[in-house]
Amino acid sequence: MTQVRHRPLGSQGLVCSAQGLGCAGMTAFYGNFDRAAHEEESLRTISKALELGINMLDTAWIYQSFGAGGGGNFTNEELIGKAIKQHCREKFVIATKFGVLADFSISGHEETIRSQLADSLERLGTDYIDLYYMHRMDSKTPIEETMAVLKSLVQDGKIKYIGLSVCTSNELRRAHAMHPITAIQMEWSLQVRDIEKDVVPTARQLGVCIVAYSPMGSGFLTTVYFVDTLEDNDVRRSMARYCASDSKSKVVRLETIAKAKGCTLAQLALAWVHAQGHDVFAIPGTKSSTRIVENALAFEIELTDAEVDEIAAVAQSIEV
Numbered sequence: 001m002t003q004v005r006h007r008p009l010g011s012q013g014l015v016c017s018a019q020g021l022g023c024a025g026m027t028a029f030y031g032n033f034d035r036a037a038h039e040e041e042s043l044r045t046i047s048k049a050l051e052l053g054i055n056m057l058d059t060a061w062i063y064q065s066f067g068a069g070g071g072g073n074f075t076n077e078e079l080i081g082k083a084i085k086q087h088c089r090e091k092f093v094i095a096t097k098f099g100v101l102a103d104f105s106i107s108g109h110e111e112t113i114r115s116q117l118a119d120s121l122e123r124l125g126t127d128y129i130d131l132y133y134m135h136r137m138d139s140k141t142p143i144e145e146t147m148a149v150l151k152s153l154v155q156d157g158k159i160k161y162i163g164l165s166v167c168t169s170n171e172l173r174r175a176h177a178m179h180p181i182t183a184i185q186m187e188w189s190l191q192v193r194d195i196e197k198d199v200v201p202t203a204r205q206l207g208v209c210i211v212a213y214s215p216m217g218s219g220f221l222t223t224v225y226f227v228d229t230l231e232d233n234d235v236r237r238s239m240a241r242y243c244a245s246d247s248k249s250k251v252v253r254l255e256t257i258a259k260a261k262g263c264t265l266a267q268l269a270l271a272w273v274h275a276q277g278h279d280v281f282a283i284p285g286t287k288s289s290t291r292i293v294e295n296a297l298a299f300e301i302e303l304t305d306a307e308v309d310e311i312a313a314v315a316q317s318i319e320v
Contacts, residue, residue: 002296004053009093009281010182011207014131014161016093019274019299020056021049021292022213022285024063027076039079044289046083050091052296057083058185058213058283060097060135061116062104077123089126095185095211096120097135097165108138108146117158133163133185137171147178154179163211169202181208188212188280190269190315204279215273215282216266253314263301268311270298275308 004017026042046057063076077096084092098116101107121127132153134146153159161182164175175181184203186195188210195210203210251265258268273282284295303311 002052002293002300004296004299006053006055007278009056009131009211010161010180010209012161012180012182014093014182016056016130016281017054018278018281019054019270019296020058020093020095020211020281020283021046021054022283023057023059023076023080025285026079026287027063038287039082041289042079042287043083043086045287045292046080047086048289048292050087052292054292054296055091056093056095056281056283058095058211060100060133061120062097062100062102062135077120081123081125084125093130094124094126095131095133095163096124096129097133097185099135099138106136106138108134108141108143110145110149113146113149113153117153121158128157129159131161131163131182132159133165133183134167135165137164137167143171143175144178147175151179165213167199169198172199172202172206172208176206176208181206183209183211183281185211185213185283187214188273188276189215189217190272190312191217193312193316204277209279209281212273212276212280212282213285215284216269250314250317254311257307257311257314261301261303261307263298264294267294267298267301269315270295271301271303272308272311274299274301275303 004019006015007018008014009016026038049055057080059076059080061077080094098113098120099106099108101112117129117132120129132150137143138146147162150159150162154162162179163183163185164172164181165185167175167184172181172184184199186199188195189212192214200210254268255265258265261268263271270282270284273280286292286295
């Protein structure tokens with residue numbers, strides 16, 4: 001069976017699988033969530049992840065469920081907590097996030113950090129978080145104040161490493177000056193590459209790893225063919241990349257490359273992200289115990305520099 005290799009994440013001592021598992025879609029964002037129907041398969045997916053060597057699970061305080069079968073809000077961390085109970089805490093590297101409130105406003109205040117951390121620890125059934133991200137930057141609270149609180153939580157042993165999610169180069173530098181940042185989580189895929197100009201060089205200068213969320217463009221390469229069948233509350237319905245009239249024809253060009261490599265479109269997109277460097281850790285999301293095997297196999301695909309450039313050139317022409 002394929003085994004995803006483990007390597008250092010950042011320069012502070014954290015080691016985890018070079019590909020993680022984004023868990024948000026197990027309860028949120030991509031249509032209705034029926035807890036009774038979907039929870040068992042999600043737990044199987046996490047178990048399969050461990051079999052494949054994937055031990056980094058990514059979640060957040062705000063990831064909630066939708067639909068009558070959801071069983072209430074904020075069930076994502078609870079779901080992962082069940083997986084932890086099924087296995088062993090030490091088998092996982094748990095990454096979660098704080099700072100987005102129930103009304104989707106942003107707060108980096110100490111009260112928010114401590115309150116959401118307490119919630120997360122309880123839901124996950126653990127007494128520490130491996131990697132604790134600030135989910136979004138708070139424009140009203142100096143990041144130095146937020147980092148001072150996070151630094152104290154590291155000293156208390158409640159969190160091991162600190163990360164930022166969706167930050168600027170300047171915010172990263174300011175935060176890192178207060179306490180070493182282990183990783184930044186940013187959207188990075190064939191369709192979204194704006195971080196390459198400024199944020200990625202800064203992270204590399206500081207020894208900070210990049211965790212790429214939505215590395216397959218929120219499933220764009222496969223979903224573009226059946227976007228009209230998605231549920232009304234699926235966020236992908238509002239994304240230009242799914243709706244542009246020529247998107248399908250451009251995806252066909254990528255299909256040709258994928259066939260030549262003997263892989264699927266999704267694997268090609270994921271392999272492209274992995275090819276960006278050993279300091280890049282992709283966290284593709286899935287709630288399928290079959291799909292996670294496909295994702296893990298992408299880690300074995302080697303692309304030449306010419307192939308990386310060719311794939312990017314085709315993808316860059318697709319509207320985002």
